[in-house]
Amino acid sequence: MSSYAVDSFCRRIVHDPELRRTLHESPEEALRAARPALTEDEIRLLLAGDVGPLSRAGANSFLLHQLGRFELFGLDLPSYAERIRVEWREERSRGLLSSRPHR
Amino acid sequence: MAEVVGGFGVPHNPHFPTWVEQGAPLAGEITRMYNEVERRLRAAAPDTIVFVTSDHYNTFWEILPIFTVAVADSAAGACDYPTIAPRELSIDRRLAAAVQDHLVRSDFDVGRLQELALDHTVVVPMAFLAPDRDVPLVPVFVNGFLRPFPSARRCHALGRAIRDAVESFPEPRRVAVVATGSFSLEIGGPRISEDSHTGVPDPGWVERVVELLRAGEIAQLVDETTDDRLERAGNAGGELLDWLVMLGTIDAAPAVHVDVQPQFGHAYASWPCRGSSA
Numbered sequence: 001m002s003s004y005a006v007d008s009f010c011r012r013i014v015h016d017p018e019l020r021r022t023l024h025e026s027p028e029e030a031l032r033a034a035r036p037a038l039t040e041d042e043i044r045l046l047l048a049g050d051v052g053p054l055s056r057a058g059a060n061s062f063l064l065h066q067l068g069r070f071e072l073f074g075l076d077l078p079s080y081a082e083r084i085r086v087e088w089r090e091e092r093s094r095g096l097l098s099s100r101p102h103r
Numbered sequence: 104m105a106e107v108v109g110g111f112g113v114p115h116n117p118h119f120p121t122w123v124e125q126g127a128p129l130a131g132e133i134t135r136m137y138n139e140v141e142r143r144l145r146a147a148a149p150d151t152i153v154f155v156t157s158d159h160y161n162t163f164w165e166i167l168p169i170f171t172v173a174v175a176d177s178a179a180g181a182c183d184y185p186t187i188a189p190r191e192l193s194i195d196r197r198l199a200a201a202v203q204d205h206l207v208r209s210d211f212d213v214g215r216l217q218e219l220a221l222d223h224t225v226v227v228p229m230a231f232l233a234p235d236r237d238v239p240l241v242p243v244f245v246n247g248f249l250r251p252f253p254s255a256r257r258c259h260a261l262g263r264a265i266r267d268a269v270e271s272f273p274e275p276r277r278v279a280v281v282a283t284g285s286f287s288l289e290i291g292g293p294r295i296s297e298d299s300h301t302g303v304p305d306p307g308w309v310e311r312v313v314e315l316l317r318a319g320e321i322a323q324l325v326d327e328t329t330d331d332r333l334e335r336a337g338n339a340g341g342e343l344l345d346w347l348v349m350l351g352t353i354d355a356a357p358a359v360h361v362d363v364q365p366q367f368g369h370a371y372a373s374w375p376c377r378g379s380s381a
Binding site: 008011014015055060061062063064065068077078080081084085087088091092 | 159160161164182183248249289290291292293295297299300338339
């Protein structure tokens, strides 16, 4: 899995409104057209909004969260955040990853 | 001929302009804290603002320089947040070019960016600090997002060299230096809080940074800002390096005020220089 391709794709989402429109209408087509090319695993995970394994594999968190911000692949920011928490639950429960409450 | 008239530090949360506009619960606090800096910045009467920030993968991606100065006539933004009122800001091309030239001649291998769009890290602070006037900028970019980062010592030294560049500029300029960024912040990563897609992974570090800023112990802050400490501060924790550049442009002194929003891991602070009326 090449996290650079995922990172590049997520970055492009921020700056390309046409890509965001295409992703809402034909997400798989848009993902297959991405350059650098995404792997089959990455396409599958992105289509499912399965950001946990992408985060685990080393995708850039700041860029990955743009999927939630722009409500792509069935995500929004709360569901994006929850999937990240679930993925990293063990490390978080052991106190290896913690954060003060936001509000 | 030219002089640094003050150093200032502020956050750049992309939601703050909307929250203030809509009267959100934090609107009053955000406005009050920005206004405290804005008042002192205005009193310093700068002709130009050297603006130190860390690009959030908007300007740089395929190539990620460690330090960059933008040398152009103007730039518009915010390119990453269409919800923020768009604005075109002037760039002080002559001073920007002189700063980059001086830095390179001083052995800082600083790149020149000749065309750019501004992201929220510049447009948000400027919306609060100079909402109705165009103070030309010298944008300085520090890589605080994707490792390897420059060291704290190198960033502070860069600030010293920027000050030298300003003071050797032959035209009259009152130059304020504004840095922006959090001291501890995680955005979208494993260390987010239980109630948000962001979080403050190292609140103790925020308290320590603020303590040192209040005491004016800048050399100590540089010493304590290790790569490991920045790693623990979250994926936006490297933004503290922007503050260290700014602090290098002024004499070490206690900030005249520091306001903290611990829930965001950031602060607002001012260091008007002696002789400035701020």
